[in-house]
Each structure stands twice: as structure tokens, then as C-alpha cells.
Amino acid sequence: MSSRGFYIRAFVSATMLLVALGGLGFRLAFLHLGGHQQSKRAIERTIIAGRGYIFDCKGGDNILAMNLGVKDVCVSPKTLVENETVDEVSALLARNLGKDANKIAQNIRKRSVKEFAYVERYVHEDRIANIQELKVDGVFMQDKTVRYYPQGNFMSHVLGFVNYEGVGSLGVEQRVDSYLRGSPGLLESKVDARRRELYTKRGTYIPAMEGADVTLTIDQNIQYMVEKALDEVVAKHNPKGAWAIVQRIETGEILGMASRPSFNLNDFRTADSDLKLNRAIGVNFEPGSTMKALTIAAALNAGVITPSTMIDCENGQWFYGGRVLTDGGHSYGIMSVADIIKKSSNIGTAKIALMMGRKLQYDYMKQFGVGDRMGIELPGEEAGVLAPIKRWSKICPTRIAFGQAYSVTALQVLNTFCTIANNGYRMKPYLVKQITSGDGEVIYRGGPKVVNRPIGVTAANEMAKILATVTENGGTGRRARIDGFTVAGKTGTAQKVKDGTYSAWVGSFVGFVPAENPQIGVIVVVDEPEGVHAGGVVAAPAFREIVDQTVSYFDIQPATWTEVAQR
């Protein structure tokens, strides 16, 4: 072999090798540096922030709303039909999900050519542990993270729910949505051929800012007492609706708020809008006799009357402005102001309103917040309706005096009573105690806020004493009485316009306890009860039920007027 031949072969081999390596290098550079490939490998993901928790007043101990991994139970109808296991699987699913097996089988057969169908959505894995263990062919689960309410239909109207888009749609969930929602994070990285993230190529990583946790002023034990009492009212009187609120007098904290009918928060999709209405703040109604307390308190404060002023309540009928006003068939004659409240005389209260004059009457009502929203942290709060004086007819002051011709929410009525109980200071009702960010920093703190002072301490104390007579023997609110305590309150049995005429009733009871040193204010409203409709019969027992347990729960001590006067 000549050396020339060797050089030629070496040259050709080296050239071929260089060309091949050059080609591979070029391709490699193209793959790695080409913009098109780069963009295919690059990913940009939004990191979803976890929504904050909602707790009751005890904070982290009692979770009312949280995020939870749940599962959608799905089937492949085609597989089940081919395997001839439709009935068997339907029975298994029905047993675990509490559904009708025939209905499930029907739905599967209807979609027999399809590969996918939902059987039940958003199911907690506890309910389907059996199904998962069995690993049935044609049955599978899809993981989901949803907003979950551990106690189902408890506190529904206060908590609210989160819709499919993750937006709070009712109650606290809606009102403090921006806090609860948090801020999403960002991830910029690259993936391999199987679209798995290449951790070493991770570029930008901004972690999500978790939503803030909201602590309410509501105590879940008080709330349970309220809801239980309302359920008993509903079972006994079958009303169209019933609602109740418990408020701490000194601070304005809402300790419990419930409305019936209600709905399951974990199944909000099936509830119609009527069930979702928080009647405690979202229904205006003519309050009736409960608001006689406002008229009398205003007149006492204005010095128009004293508790012992005698008023002629006529013989059951009184003509004024061309219209007759009655006392529900009672002929009371001449009575003191205290007795007017105790017996709930319409005529007596109407006369006191006339003594006060319409301007003063209107001003006091506005100062007590009638016709204005209370500003509680819940959406859908109504303001009530109070016509301006210029639109009042001659008889208007007499009707407004005992709670007709204007409307209020239950929260407004309760707030009026709490103002009387709180030495005349009107507190802003609130139910968000604090909001804590993901890193533990308190970013909002709710607290007592005095709105105004419509009446002075003397009028307030006189009024509290008068209201305490309502639950004494001979008063209309005897059923609200509890052992060991003096209960101050007022019954309300208001007519309600239905189909254009006053043909329905709203019974209510509102009061506070202990009358001498008020701590807790409660209102119970029963809308269109069947049969008996008097507030003292339908609402007062529920009031007693709530108050009786609340005073024990909070360890509220009874007091006497003398003790309180000496303080």
C-alpha cells in the first residue's frame, strides 16, 4: 500500500466525518437555538392561589368554609354496556352515593355509545372509598379542588358560596371576595418532549399569594341554637319564612343570623333564588307593634311624655282623619305609657305620636336608622322604606307610630332595640371580626363603632323598664320569659299585603336580656305562619329558646335595677 493511497483514504474519511459532525452540529444548534423550538418548549403557567378559610369567632378552631380535594364520579357507558355490567355497577354506585340505582342505569343506557358520563360531581372521597378500592372497569374518578362547607346547610345565608368561576356569590364569600381570593402566582419554565417540566430550566417563579382567612363574629354554637329554634318554628307553624338574629349589645357584633328556608352550600346549584335570600337583611316588612318602642322612646327622650303619663286609649275604637283605628277588640280606656307598651295599644301609641309631631317623629326614625342600610358586611342588605314627611297623609303619623306605613329589615328592628338597651348609643352591626393574610398579618380588624346617639341614658333606661313589663304577667310577651332573668322586649303582629290586600301576617318578637344590664339582643320573625299568627305565640317561644341557652352559654349573670343604678 502506497503512502499516497493512505493519505487519500484518510482525507476522505476525515472529510466525511467532518461533514457528518458538522451536519449534526448544525441540526443540534438549530434545535437548541431556533426560536420556534424554544417557544414550543417554553411554558408559562398561572399558579392558582388557594382561597382563604372562613372561621367562626373562635378562629382556626372552627372552620366554616375551606378548600377541599373532591372527586367527580364518572363512568364509561360504552364499556359498561359492552361488559354487560350496567345494573351491577349502578347498584354499587347508588349504594355509595345514596342515589336511585334505576335512574343511574337509565342514564348509562341512554348514553351507551359514549365513553364518558358524570354520575355525581363534587363527592368527598369518604363517600366513595369503597368504589375506589374495588377498581371497577368502566368507573373512574376525576380530581377537583372546590370550595367546601364542612357543615353543609349551616349558616348558609351568612357564608354564601363560590360559583363555578371561583367568585364569591353570596354572603361573606361575596362581600370579602377580594381578600379571600388571594393573588395568583406565575411559573415560567421549559418542558421535555413529554411535556414534563425541566426543573433546572425553571426561569421565573412567583409563588401564589394565598387568600386571607376571615374570622367572623358569629359563634357557631349560638348559630346552632338560632337555627335549631327556627327549625322548630318552621315545623310547628309551617310559615312561608322565618329568620332570627342575635347581636351583642355593647359592641354590635352579630353572634348568630339565620334564615329559613335554607339550602345546602355544597349543592348551591340546585337551590333556587328564593332559598338563597337572606331574609334577615334582605326582606323589608312592616314591623307592626315592635316599633312602638321607637315611638315611645323618642317621645320620652323629647320630654313629650313620661312613663307615668296617662293616655286615653278610648274604648277600643278611635276615629282620626276619617279612619277608624282599633286595639284588636280590646277596650283599654285610660292607661299609663308603660301599660300602652305592655298591652300594645295602637290607639295610645298613635296619640303619643301626634303629641310629638310629625317632624320630630320622622327625625327620630331617621336617627334610629330607619330607611338607611345598617352597613353590615353582607350583600343584598335592604334599607327599608320610609316616605319623606311631605308625602305623609294626615293619618300617616298615627300608623307609623305602631309600625305600619313603612318597612324595615329585621336587622334594623333589632338595632333599634339594641340602641335602647345600650343607653341610647347606636352601634354599627358587624360580622367580620378580622381578616388575616396568608403570612399571619392582620390586614383588617372589625370593631365596635358608634353610629350616633338618638336618645339619652334616662329615656333609654325608662324604655328598658317599660319593655320589661311586656314579659310580665298580663303582657303580650309572657312566652319570652326565662327563669332568673328579666327579659325586655316587644311582640309584633303585623299585617302584610298579599295579593293587593292586607290578608297575611308577620309575627315577631324582639328583645334583650338582662333588662337591667343588657348584654344580648335577639329578634325572631315568622312570616305568614299557619293558624295562630300572634308574635307572642309564634315568635316569643323561639326567642326564649335562643335566649335561655345564650345566657347560660355566655355565663351572663342576672342583675337588679338597684345594682345597676349603684354602678
Added chain:
Amino acid sequence: MARRKRNKKKVDGFVFPAPFAGFVVIVSVFALAYLWLGSRCEMLGREIKKEEGKKKILVKRYLNEEYRWSRMKSPRNLERVLNQNGMVMSWPRRDQIVRLYDNSEYRNGYAKLDRVVMNE
């Protein structure tokens, strides 16, 4: 003479220049270090991904436990369980409560029994 010349040529052909050898060694060390770092990063990345997965599962389990616990100690469930066991419970009356206060007069940490008249 001719023999000496041939030997000299052979020795010259095998000589590896020292600077080049040093360069090759440094490049090799860097290359090996790079490969080691690369594989270490890869390994750590995989480890982190694994831990992230574990964390996700633990968070899920934690949330599930929180959910179960919240349900278990809800007032409604407590009452249901009490009823199941035939127990009727109500809030205590004032005369049924014995109050204990911190007895700072005596020694911190010791409680003092407040004897309410009703308790006698």
C-alpha cells in the same frame, strides 16, 4: 550515525507539549465538573419535584383531616352523637357551676374556689 538520527526522530514524534497537556487537563476537569454539576442539578430537580408531589399529597390529606374534624365537632354532629348514645345534655344553670379563680393571694398557680351562695 544513521541509527542515532532515526532514534532522535522517534523521540520527537511522541513528545506532548506541556502547555497543551495542561490545557487538555483543565478542559477535562471543567468538563467533568460541568457534567457532575449538571447531573447533580438534575438529581436535585427530580428530588424537589418528588418532594413537591409528596407535599401536595400531604396537604390534601391534611385538608381532608381538617374537614373531617370540623364535621365531627360541629354542634349538630355532637348533638347527634349524644342522642345516639342516649345522652341528654343542656347548658348548666348558674347554681350548678363551681368557679375557680387564680388565687394570687396565696401562691400563683393555685386556684381558689368561689363558693356561690347557691352552691351551699
